Amino acid sequence: MHEFQTKGPIALSLRLSGGAATVTAEERDTAVVTVEPNDNSEASRKQAEETRVALEGDRLIIHTPEGGWIWRRGSVRVTAQVPVDSAFQCTVASADAILGGRWREGNANSASGDLEIGAVTGSLSVVTASGDVRIEAVGRDLNVKSASGDVEIGSIGGDASLTSASGDLTVHDTGGSATARTASGDIELSRARTGEVRAQTASGDVQISVLPGTGVYMDVNTLSGGTHSDLHVGDAPSPTGTSKTTLSVRVHTASGDVSVLRAHAANGDAQMTA
Structure with missing residues (x-):
């Protein structure tokens, strides 16, 4: 086990060729790291x-050996x-x-494997070739590019760009403008309220x-x-007296049904799967 005294938040640099990693950002004044073999092999x-x-300064480095990238020797x-x-x-x-x-804030890049990310108060960028992506919350802008895998986000405070060649794209609370594109997969954007x-x-x-x-x-x-909507162009503001905002919704599909609904009428709004 490695333990380091810190003077506040740090910058984590994690590079892993094979295995699994769990890193938790929590209230503490130290950084603790444990690295173990993922199996009993000598490699x-x-x-x-x-x-x-x-x-090194405020940068925590956790890097597996470079050779593991080429031959996939061993996992940790x-x-x-x-x-x-x-x-x-x-x-x-x-x-x-x-x-x-x-x-x-964060930046993640995965060739093969699932990514699960908690809350990011700033911006986040994710690129993955194969694997599912699950994100609890992003306070500002989010950019996700996935070649193969489902993407699920709890909430986004800023603008979002989501792209997948094969996989579903789901956002449970869409706080800003959002663009979602997938060649093969369903798209669900819930609780949209401003922008495009x-x-x-x-x-x-x-x-x-x-x-x-x-x-x-x-x-x-x-x-x-088919298409279905219980909205009307220029829907009236809610009776609570809050100021009215405007939203532009543009949907294009080659093969698939389209539903544009009031938030309370859509199933599963603002609910992450367990």
Whole structure:
């Protein structure tokens, strides 16, 4: 086990060739890192022994040996706790990674493996070739590019760009403008209320729910599929007296049904799956 005294939030640099990693950002004044072999093989034991763990200034480095990227020799299991509001740069080749707790900002890149990220108060960027992505909350802007895998986000405070070649795209609370594109998969954008929401899929259903009190402009087009909406262009504001906001909804599908609904009428609004 490695333990380092810190003077506040740090910048995590995690590079993992194979195995699994769980890093939690929590209230603490130290950074603790444990690296263990992921199995009983000699290659994994050597990989764990040669993994670099160091604190350089405010940068915490957890890097497996470079050779593991080419030959996939061995795998390790990384467990770490770092101060809350730290930032992360995470790069994994063939591994699942969990970045729990509350982070300031982040950047994640995965060749193969699932990514699970807690709350990020700032902006977040994620690129993955193969694997599911699950994010609890992003306070500002979010950019996700996935070649293959489902993407699920609890809430986004800023603007979002979500792209997948094959996989479902789901946002439970859409706080700003959002663009969602997938070649094969369903799109669900819930609780939209301002800016512009764009959804495009070649094969898949699209469901967008809009908060009450939001004026809506809709441009919906599907070549092969049905359309349904319980909204009207320029829907009246809610009776609570809150100021009216406007939203532009643009949906284009080649094959799939399209639903544009009031937020309370859509199933599963603002609910992350367990």
